[in-house]
Amino acid sequence: MSAVIHESDLNSEAHHHGPPTGFKRWLYSTNHKDIGTMYLIFALVMLFLGGAMAMLIRAELYMPGLQIVNPDLYNNLVTDHALIMVFGLVMPAAAGMANWMIPMMIGAPDMALPRMNNMSFWLLPAAAILLVSSLLVQFIPGTGTPVNTGWTLYPPLSVQVGLGMDLLIFSVHLLGISSIMASINIVTTILNMRAPGMTMMKMPLFVWAWFFTGLLLIIIMPVLAGGVTMLLFDRHFGTSFFDAAGGGDPVLFQHLFWFFGHPEVYVLLLPSIGVLGMVIPTFSRKPLFGYKPLVYFMGFLFALGLIVWAHHQYTIGMSLGATTYFMIGTILISIPVGLMIFNFIFTMWRGSMTFETPMLFAIAIILMFSFAGVTGVMLAVVPADLQYHDTYFVVAHFHYALIPGAVFGLYAGVFYWLPKWTGHMYDEKLGKIFFWWTTLSFNLTFFPQHFSGLAGMPRRIIDYNIQYIEFNQISSIGAFLFGLSHLLFLYIIIKTVKGGEKAPAKPWDGAQIGTPGLEWTLPSPPPFHSFTTPPEVK
Amino acid sequence: MSTADQYFIPEPSRWPIVAVTGLFFTVLGIALWVNDVNIGPYSVILGMLVVAYLFFGWFGDVIDESLSNKYNKEVDRSFRQGMFWFITSEVFFFASFFASLYYFRNISLPYLGGEGHLGESHILWEGFKYSWPLVNLPDGTNYTQLKEPMGAAGIPAYNTAILLTSGVTLTWAHWALKKGSKGQLMLGMFLTIALGVTFFALQAYEYMHAYKEMGLTLNSGIYGSTFYMLTGFHGLHVTIGTIMLIVITVRCAKDHFTKDNHFAFEGVAWYWHFVDVVWLGLYIFVYWL
Numbered sequence: 001m002s003a004v005i006h007e008s009d010l011n012s013e014a015h016h017h018g019p020p021t022g023f024k025r026w027l028y029s030t031n032h033k034d035i036g037t038m039y040l041i042f043a044l045v046m047l048f049l050g051g052a053m054a055m056l057i058r059a060e061l062y063m064p065g066l067q068i069v070n071p072d073l074y075n076n077l078v079t080d081h082a083l084i085m086v087f088g089l090v091m092p093a094a095a096g097m098a099n100w101m102i103p104m105m106i107g108a109p110d111m112a113l114p115r116m117n118n119m120s121f122w123l124l125p126a127a128a129i130l131l132v133s134s135l136l137v138q139f140i141p142g143t144g145t146p147v148n149t150g151w152t153l154y155p156p157l158s159v160q161v162g163l164g165m166d167l168l169i170f171s172v173h174l175l176g177i178s179s180i181m182a183s184i185n186i187v188t189t190i191l192n193m194r195a196p197g198m199t200m201m202k203m204p205l206f207v208w209a210w211f212f213t214g215l216l217l218i219i220i221m222p223v224l225a226g227g228v229t230m231l232l233f234d235r236h237f238g239t240s241f242f243d244a245a246g247g248g249d250p251v252l253f254q255h256l257f258w259f260f261g262h263p264e265v266y267v268l269l270l271p272s273i274g275v276l277g278m279v280i281p282t283f284s285r286k287p288l289f290g291y292k293p294l295v296y297f298m299g300f301l302f303a304l305g306l307i308v309w310a311h312h313q314y315t316i317g318m319s320l321g322a323t324t325y326f327m328i329g330t331i332l333i334s335i336p337v338g339l340m341i342f343n344f345i346f347t348m349w350r351g352s353m354t355f356e357t358p359m360l361f362a363i364a365i366i367l368m369f370s371f372a373g374v375t376g377v378m379l380a381v382v383p384a385d386l387q388y389h390d391t392y393f394v395v396a397h398f399h400y401a402l403i404p405g406a407v408f409g410l411y412a413g414v415f416y417w418l419p420k421w422t423g424h425m426y427d428e429k430l431g432k433i434f435f436w437w438t439t440l441s442f443n444l445t446f447f448p449q450h451f452s453g454l455a456g457m458p459r460r461i462i463d464y465n466i467q468y469i470e471f472n473q474i475s476s477i478g479a480f481l482f483g484l485s486h487l488l489f490l491y492i493i494i495k496t497v498k499g500g501e502k503a504p505a506k507p508w509d510g511a512q513i514g515t516p517g518l519e520w521t522l523p524s525p526p527p528f529h530s531f532t533t534p535p536e537v538k
Numbered sequence: 539m540s541t542a543d544q545y546f547i548p549e550p551s552r553w554p555i556v557a558v559t560g561l562f563f564t565v566l567g568i569a570l571w572v573n574d575v576n577i578g579p580y581s582v583i584l585g586m587l588v589v590a591y592l593f594f595g596w597f598g599d600v601i602d603e604s605l606s607n608k609y610n611k612e613v614d615r616s617f618r619q620g621m622f623w624f625i626t627s628e629v630f631f632f633a634s635f636f637a638s639l640y641y642f643r644n645i646s647l648p649y650l651g652g653e654g655h656l657g658e659s660h661i662l663w664e665g666f667k668y669s670w671p672l673v674n675l676p677d678g679t680n681y682t683q684l685k686e687p688m689g690a691a692g693i694p695a696y697n698t699a700i701l702l703t704s705g706v707t708l709t710w711a712h713w714a715l716k717k718g719s720k721g722q723l724m725l726g727m728f729l730t731i732a733l734g735v736t737f738f739a740l741q742a743y744e745y746m747h748a749y750k751e752m753g754l755t756l757n758s759g760i761y762g763s764t765f766y767m768l769t770g771f772h773g774l775h776v777t778i779g780t781i782m783l784i785v786i787t788v789r790c791a792k793d794h795f796t797k798d799n800h801f802a803f804e805g806v807a808w809y810w811h812f813v814d815v816v817w818l819g820l821y822i823f824v825y826w827l
Binding site for chain 2: 123143166188235
């Protein structure tokens with residue numbers, strides 16, 4: 001694939017299309033790069049907010065007994081930590097990368113619907129205000145119990161708690177609108193805005209990953225909206241959707257929630273798999289091994305992900321047929337995921353590998369995410385899951401899936417694309433220190449939780465039996481180190497934005513081969529408006 | 539349609555942030571209102587006013603841009619695909635309510651009545667017998683008694699006929715637009731709007747009747763809950779659809795559309811047909827079966 005770009009094409013519109021100045025540039029933006037930047041900054045802020053909550057949780061669990069917070073506040077922190085990390089960190093960061101990269105990768109002038117793009121972003125701060133208010137409102141007397149339900153918001157508890165729950169419900173509504181709009185925009189951009197010659201099967205893997213992510217979100221977010229709307233009606237308008245006395249069933253909420261919640265896991269994972277599909281070929285200096293199968297595996301994962309939700313609910317008492325179906329479906333998921341992992345390993349096989357920070361993250365992801373896959377298969381098996389359900393084993397499993405699988409993937413993306421975004425190379429030495437620090441402290445935090453879980457420590461409870469004290473103390477120390485490592489992350493980003501070695505159009509000696517996308521044909525940083533005239537892809 | 543060779547990228551626009559502000563105050567207001575915080579209603583009114591202002595402003599800009607030929611074929615295709623995916627998301631929103639109805643009727647309530655492999659949950663309320671419509675609740679202490687369920691004959695049947703006819707008149711108007719006969723177009727649009735308004739009025743009458751005489755309320759157990767959730771959200775969509783039809787009719791009167799460039803018309807028509815199809819599902823699963 002090659003693309004011919006002339007400097008004059010890039011600047012032909014510059015006379016009336018330079019970046020606007022002042023607050024309007026950001027508040028009124030219709031530029032995919034600026035909106036992408038705002039998404040990424042928002043995600044970074046949320047990373048520290050959600051991280052601070054995690055630090056409080058781990059500080060409380062350093063010792064058995066009650067030390068810092070009361071049980072209701074503790075459970076509220078658990079609830080908001082999850083919601084902030086899922087909706088505030090991972091999804092916005094992935095959407096920010098989509099905004100920045102997809103138009104440049106496929107040779108589009110911008111996103112398909114630029115004004116709606118801005119609205120999808122600005123809904124997030126509004127939703128974040130509601131989410132934080134739902135936490136703070138408990139300190140005003142007379143507002144009822146805090147949202148102590150966990151992020152799953154299961155009734156009947158969620159019907160009984162106070163005002164905070166209503167704020168949270170509407171926060172979820174705004175987040176849903178935001179995700180649906182962003183997804184409509186991304187899917188439309190991918191289908192409609194590709195440069196001539198950029199066929200679907202020439203698109204970089206990251207674009208494919210976001211295509212399936214977008215489709216998933218368009219399907220699942222409305223169902224969550226329907227579920228929380230029923231919750232709102234049960235709370236205030238006398239309906240009985242989740243009350244068996246009135247003919248309803250609280251278990252229905254679990255089905256609706258997990259119809260959203262399970263595919264949501266793939267929403268978080270797929271963009272990071274897309275990043276791996278960019279990073280691994282670059283630093284192996286080989287085209288991606290089995291590009292087409294990788295696309296098909298993602299499609300398979302998309303379809304399968306939508307029909308296995310009830311494996312989160314084995315303990316509710318489903319029929320034997322249903323339980324067996326969900327178990328087999330869930331175990332089947334390990335096939336496309338395993339094949340993807342093999343494709344990435346074969347991409348590295350006999351490659352001319354170097355180990356820059358993004359590549360280190362990519363390799364760590366393959367190891368640790370596979371580990372999460374193994375505990376995932378354990379949890380998929382019904383008789384085993386009945387033992388593990390609601391223990392720290394589950395906590396350890398999904399943190400191994402989501403931190404390496406989603407968050408480290410985004411870190412790899414940040415280090416991989418920072419030179420493109422800012423025009424400066426990041427500090428490789430600090431990047432490597434950050435990698436080792438964060439990876440080791442992550443494992444120190446969550447590895448012991450497998451053992452405390454297997455020994456029976458339940459999740460979402462503020463206190464624990466003294467038999468679990470050692471595991472929890474190791475976990476807490478790991479968590480503090482893990483949290484601290486992110487200050488270095490912040491420092492590296494600020495340092496790279498402010499200056500540093502000039503990045504060429506194709507950093508790392510032009511190692512991007514295979515299907516790397518058109519972003520490397522642009523200078524670093526790219527002009528404010530790229531590809532106003534579509535490039536020709538041969 | 540414009541033959542501009544460059545994809546239209548709008549200048550920075552204030553509308554998205556206005557939209558977010560309006561939505562924020564609306565939902566914040568509702569959350570406070572349902573908890574009897576007295577600033578709630580004011581916040582809702584403020585939010586709704588901002589949203590109304592927004593619609594005039596944002597759509598006004600889009601109409602201006604369209605009339606000054608800034609949109610080429612690619613932009614038109616983006617709008618079409620965007621509308622398609624939006625309606626897809628709406629389908630899944632309604633699917634969550636239809637799926638809930640299915641779940642109650644075929645899974646959870648039969649168990650509670652002693653049928654199936656989880657029939658032992660019958661011990662919760664031993665006298666409970668499952669039938670649909672569910673008139674006798676497992677425990678009606680906190681609920682009002684349903685006197686009479688909604689039948690399929692009468693108003694619901696008329697409404698089905700009305701909505702199906704409105705789909706036909708809308709398509710008739712679309713044909714007129716394509717062959718350039720303005721009289722037929724305007725007549726078709728007026729008929730469609732009139733049918734939409736009639737549907738709405740009959741539905742409102744049916745609700746009042748149900749509330750006052752049949753004891754069918756949001757509070758009359760799961761039958762009332764699912765009935766109002768499904769028909770209520772459908773009614774909301776009919777209302778939005780009717781407003782959209784009115785806007786489009788005004789634009790038809792102002793000759794905004796040409797034979798081969800009238801995406802706004804088609805987008806509204808898709809939406810109206812979608813609302814139509816949802817009603818068919820409602821008529822079959824909520825009223826009839």
